[in-house]
Amino acid sequence: MSGRKTESPVWSYFAYDPSTDKSRCSVAVSNDDEGPTHECGALLNGKNATNLRNHPRYKHRSEYDELVTLEQKRTEQKEEPWRQSQLNVKVCSTY
Ligand SMILES: [Zn+2]
Secondary structure (H helix, E strand, O other): OOOOOOOOHHHHOEEEEOOOOEEEEOOEEOOOOOOOOEEOOOEEEOOOHHHHOHHHHHHOHHHHHHHHHHHHHHHOHHHOHHHHHHHHHHHHHOO
16 A cells, blocks of 8 residues: 555545455435435445445435546546545545
């Protein structure tokens, strides 16, 4: 592991547990629009970002759309520095 942080924006939605080699989905879900939310908690094997993306893609459509947007913003990073700093805040708050 180097100190370089090039992790995918999927880590806004997942927390990797090295002891079990599983990544847990932390997307807030509710049974209906008005109901209380709880953490999805789905466990996915490994920490392959491309693999993990498939879960929100089918289960959390709005989060997935947001994720795709984040990835696109990342690619064109320099264009919108405000978006980048917003992302950093989000990542830090999960620790
Ligand atoms: Zn989930």
